Amino acid sequence: MTRLFDPFTIRSTTLRNRLALSPMCQYEAEDGFTTPYHLVHYGKFALGGFGMVMIEATAVSPEGRITHGDVGLWKDEQIGGLATIASFLKRNGATAGIQIGHAGPKAAMQRPYYGDGPLTQADQARGDHPWQVVSASPLAVGEGWLLPTELDAEGIAKVLADFAAAARRALTAGFDVLELHCAHGYLLNSFLSPITNLRTDEYGVDRAGRMKLPLEIARQLRAIWPEDKPLFVRISAVDGTRSGVTIDDSVAFAKELALIGIDAIDCSSGGIGKPYEYPNGYGYQVPFAERIKSETDLRAMAVGLIVDPHQAEKVVASGHADLVAIGREALREPNFALRAEAALGAANHDSPFDSWPRQIGWWLNHRERKIRQLGPWSANDEAAA
Numbered sequence: 001m002t003r004l005f006d007p008f009t010i011r012s013t014t015l016r017n018r019l020a021l022s023p024m025c026q027y028e029a030e031d032g033f034t035t036p037y038h039l040v041h042y043g044k045f046a047l048g049g050f051g052m053v054m055i056e057a058t059a060v061s062p063e064g065r066i067t068h069g070d071v072g073l074w075k076d077e078q079i080g081g082l083a084t085i086a087s088f089l090k091r092n093g094a095t096a097g098i099q100i101g102h103a104g105p106k107a108a109m110q111r112p113y114y115g116d117g118p119l120t121q122a123d124q125a126r127g128d129h130p131w132q133v134v135s136a137s138p139l140a141v142g143e144g145w146l147l148p149t150e151l152d153a154e155g156i157a158k159v160l161a162d163f164a165a166a167a168r169r170a171l172t173a174g175f176d177v178l179e180l181h182c183a184h185g186y187l188l189n190s191f192l193s194p195i196t197n198l199r200t201d202e203y204g205v206d207r208a209g210r211m212k213l214p215l216e217i218a219r220q221l222r223a224i225w226p227e228d229k230p231l232f233v234r235i236s237a238v239d240g241t242r243s244g245v246t247i248d249d250s251v252a253f254a255k256e257l258a259l260i261g262i263d264a265i266d267c268s269s270g271g272i273g274k275p276y277e278y279p280n281g282y283g284y285q286v287p288f289a290e291r292i293k294s295e296t297d298l299r300a301m302a303v304g305l306i307v308d309p310h311q312a313e314k315v316v317a318s319g320h321a322d323l324v325a326i327g328r329e330a331l332r333e334p335n336f337a338l339r340a341e342a343a344l345g346a347a348n349h350d351s352p353f354d355s356w357p358r359q360i361g362w363w364l365n366h367r368e369r370k371i372r373q374l375g376p377w378s379a380n381d382e383a384a385a
């Protein structure tokens, strides 16, 4: 008996299992438009058995991009490519999720495969020019980073409108799950953290002020996203440094999100404050998911160095989280979920490839039966043949 392969229903959406592909930017879009790369890339994880495939941080405005390669949903023309991907994911059994966000002070950077720093002359020669970035307060992320301007009332109104419009487009594109990105030092995290939010207006000063903008956006999204579809919020449960956001702050934030009708918290951490001052071994963020789950009525998704099927099973079976998101290990092994099903003994004993794409599974089941008749392979058999 495994719990990882129990289906999971949230509102009217049922995930076929508890494994999600964590959102991971590919920096391969063109002016925010997806390309065939994205269809093939995300398609692999649906074919690979994941319960949910979450599309990467998708920018709500051009200035909200981390890099020029970010996927975007700031114009209607960008819906079509994402609709094709959502449709493929669903057709192949995965729940289609998408994360929307604004990079704030971490915008206008190099595509990481060109250097992962500020935009250089070489990047600009490729057409990747910087723009004025914004944040809760005018503090650069670090040396060499752009100096943001403080988001003023007009800027806040635009950000609210951009998130609302992007959510509507994500709905039109056919996604089941929408995730609001409030983590990793990007715009909404810059409001939540006392390190980056030095404002003296109603969007700062104390915990309630710092939560105000993310909560206003979440409330807006709940009004747009249909009642029967789930809304997730990704948080940095703690900043990298112990003097920043604490898990108590995040529990308080999650309780407010629950009142708004948010369904699940995707529990990441860090992005503000280096070096990371918390334990960072295997499953290092699971304790944050556990706290959110035990102190609120929300569902929790655990993420971070969960690399093994038995480890993922333990996270769910222990009740520490409802869902497990896999990031880098899924990049290495897009069939992680199918492999996990076999490793945990959750596959059908007589036709172990039933969960594989039917175009492949029927054939592998056939092969399996034949191999069982032959018995285990050995070098001697081959020599004899």
Ligand SMILES: Cc1cc2nc3c(=O)[nH]c(=O)nc-3n(C[C@H](O)[C@H](O)[C@H](O)COP(=O)(O)O)c2cc1C
Pocket (backbone or CB within 6 Å): 022, 023, 024, 025, 026, 056, 057, 099, 181, 183, 184, 234, 268, 303, 304, 305, 306, 325, 326, 327, 328, 329
């Ligand atoms: C290439 C790459 C891109 C990422 N992009 C995003 C992103 O778009 N949104 C986000 O919330 N986290 C992003 N992350 C963080 C992952 O979603 C995940 O939380 C993190 O890698 C830890 O999980 P892991 O140890 O399973 O990789 C990214 C990570 C990687 C490696």
